[in-house]
Amino acid sequence: DVKVTQSSRYLVKRTGEKVFLECVQDMDHENMFWYRQDPGLGLRLIYFSYDVKMKEKGDIPEGYSVSREKKERFSLILESASTNQTSMYLCASSLSLGKDIQYFGAGTRLSVL
Amino acid sequence: KNEVEQSPQNLTAQEGEFITINCSYSVGISALHWLQQHPGGGIVSLFMLSSGKKKHGRLIATINIQEKHSSLHITASHPRDSAVYICAAQNNAGNMLTFGGGTRLMVKP
Numbered sequence: 001d002v003k004v005t006q007s008s009r010y011l012v013k014r015t016g017e018k019v020f021l022e023c024v025q026d027m028d029h030e031n032m033f034w035y036r037q038d039p040g041l042g043l044r045l046i047y048f049s050y051d052v053k054m055k056e057k058g059d060i061p062e063g064y065s066v067s068r069e070k071k072e073r074f075s076l077i078l079e080s081a082s083t084n085q086t087s088m089y090l091c092a093s094s095l096s097l098g099k100d101i102q103y104f105g106a107g108t109r110l111s112v113l
Numbered sequence: 114k115n116e117v118e119q120s121p122q123n124l125t126a127q128e129g130e131f132i133t134i135n136c137s138y139s140v141g142i143s144a145l146h147w148l149q150q151h152p153g154g155g156i157v158s159l160f161m162l163s164s165g166k167k168k169h170g171r172l173i174a175t176i177n178i179q180e181k182h183s184s185l186h187i188t189a190s191h192p193r194d195s196a197v198y199i200c201a202a203q204n205n206a207g208n209m210l211t212f213g214g215g216t217r218l219m220v221k222p
Binding site for chain 2: 037040042043044045048050056058059088090092097098099100101102103104106107109
């Protein structure tokens with residue numbers, strides 16, 4: 001079974017802090033994704049990566065950056081956390097872009113105070 | 114950009130009932146995904162389809178490309194089917210999903 005692991009289930013940070021959310025997948029998938037999920041807005045794509053060191057902006061990249069130095073790991077970075085970034089963050093991976101289902105991590109619930 | 118609408122938003126059913134959740138999208142897509150999210154947040158991909166029908170156990174997903182509409186059916190529903198069901202339209206490039214707002218299903222024993 002594919003396993004997508006997010007480093008934290010719950011995280012509390014202060015406004016202005018730099019925040020790292022880590023995601024690791026164990027199935028040698030090419031593609032990895034970061035989403036946020038908010039009540040009333042559903043899931044929205046922040047960034048995705050289709051290869052090591054490659055990244056593409058999603059629908060809402062503002063305030064975020066990403067890093068993919070190794071195939072199995074995709075990091076989401078909040079350079080200076082703000083209260084409007086309080087959300088559930090979900091990582092996903094897929095083998096072949098556009099041809100396979102996505103496998104999701106359990107999510108990280110981030111609160112920015 | 115795709116717009117994806119789901120109905121109903123909330124659905125309560127009695128155990129054993131046949132359930133249908135609907136998903137409409139507004140532009141061309143390369144595939145339609147159905148996902149399940151249980152309380153606590155974990156999301157599981159149920160189906161990815163670009164035409165016709167797929168079945169897995171008691172779950173059936175159909176899509177009508179001409180009408181830009183997909184349905185998820187659950188036969189012989191069970192309380193463990195209680196979850197949020199989300200459809201997502203995959204763009205023609207295959208690199209992005211646009212998600213519907215979800216249907217919250219509760220199946221009562």
